[in-house]
Amino acid sequence: MPGKRGVYFVANDRVVELVTVFLSSFRRTNPDIPLRLIPFDGEYGQVAALGERYGFTVWEDEQLLARCDGTSLSFHQRRRGHFRKLAAWEGEFDEFLYIDSDTAVLRNIDFVFDYLMDYGFVTATSNLPGRAWLESVxxxxxxxxxxxxxxxxxGFVASRKGALTMAGITAALPAARELAPHMKxxxxxxxxxxxIVTSGLAYTSLHHLRTTTGDRTVPAEVFAWTPGVRxxxxxxxxxxxxxxxxxxxTEPVKPTQADPxxxxLYDLWCHYRDLHART
Structure with missing residues (x-):
């Protein structure tokens, strides 16, 4: 039997409109699964105020988040809140999904947990050139x-508690830093x-499963900039x-950072941004 399942997302007040789209769409298709905000930084009061409406709680272990911030300094000159998603592997959920808040979730995500019987990590999209590494790698x-x-x-990762640990992440830093010149x-x-790829656990993606098995029923992550999508x-x-x-x-087409x-797919973004006001 699976343990406690849930979903994490990272956000702060600078992306409150994006978060509203994420939460509105997610709760329309996933009304019951526990949802927890991992604050990107200390400025998250407006986002936290949405918790009652959309049914989510807020991460409270500041010490663990500080360790994630410290990890980001191994690769960047200032703290990057994106690294705080690493805390999910030591969070409350035995099986979890992390989902970026610049998304609209269009279907129930329960099916993804079934893949964790065979894999330690399941992302939505993989095996696309230029995604994480420079050619020099x-x-x-x-x-x-x-x-x-x-x-x-x-931006979409399913995994299990303990598949990564902060102790293991810290131990991996020296070898990972050697690869920094080859990282995007x-x-x-x-x-x-x-x-993920050095964890010793099996890993895959929905994209890889769909393309290698020919099963076209495996749901897909749609990048908003994909030509021809309506x-x-x-x-x-x-x-x-x-x-x-x-x-x-994804960058550079975030709705809050460019001319509409x-x-x-700006109409789709507006649909979920304004959904609560219409109901």
């Missing part, structure tokens, strides 16, 4: 082709990829196969 000799080609988007540094993504009434209407799991507004005329 191929000549570094420090990762196998399978490891660097995994190159997952770490910006957020935690290359480091978390490194932790939406209506809060749903993706083209393409319809594979079924969309979520829409992800330049934002793909």
């Amino acid at each position: 191929k000549e570094s000799g420090k990762l196998t082709a399978e490891q660097y080609e995994y190159a997952a988007n770490t 540094l910006g957020y935690e993504q290359p480091f978390l990829n490194y932790l 939406a209506k009434d809060g749903a993706i209407v083209h393409p319809s196969v594979p079924p969309p799991l979520m829409v992800h507004w 005329a330049d934002i793909p």
Whole structure:
């Protein structure tokens, strides 16, 4: 029998509109699963105030978050709150999903937990060139082709408590820092990829499962900038196969950072931003 299951997300008040879209869409399709906010930094009062409406709690272990902040300083000159998602592996949920807050979740996520019977880590999208590593990693000799080609988007990760630990993460830092010249540094993504592929546990992605098995029913992460994608009434209407799991507004097309005329699937974003006001 599975243990306690839940979902984590990271946010602060600077992205409160994005968070509203995430929460509105997530609770429409996943009304009951426990949801917990991991604060990106100390400025999260507006986001926390949404907790009663959308049914989520707030992470309270500040000491563990401080350790995640310290880990970010191994790769960046200032603290990066993105590394705080690493705390999820020592959180309250035995099986969990981490989902970025710049997404609209379009279906129930329960099916993902079934994959944890065979894998320690399941991301939504992987094996896309340029996702985490520079080309030079191929000549570094420090990762196998399978490891660097995994190159997952770490905005959606399913895993189990203890698959990573802060002690293990700290121990991995010296070897990971040697790979820093080959990382596409910006957020935690290359480091978390490194932790996943060197964990000794099996790893995969929904994208990899779909493309290697030919099972087109495995839901897909849809990047908002993907050409030809269309939406209506809060749903993706083209393409319809594979079924969309979520829409992800990654850089540089975040709705709060550009002219709406330049934002793909902006109508879908507005649908979920304004959904509470219409109900």
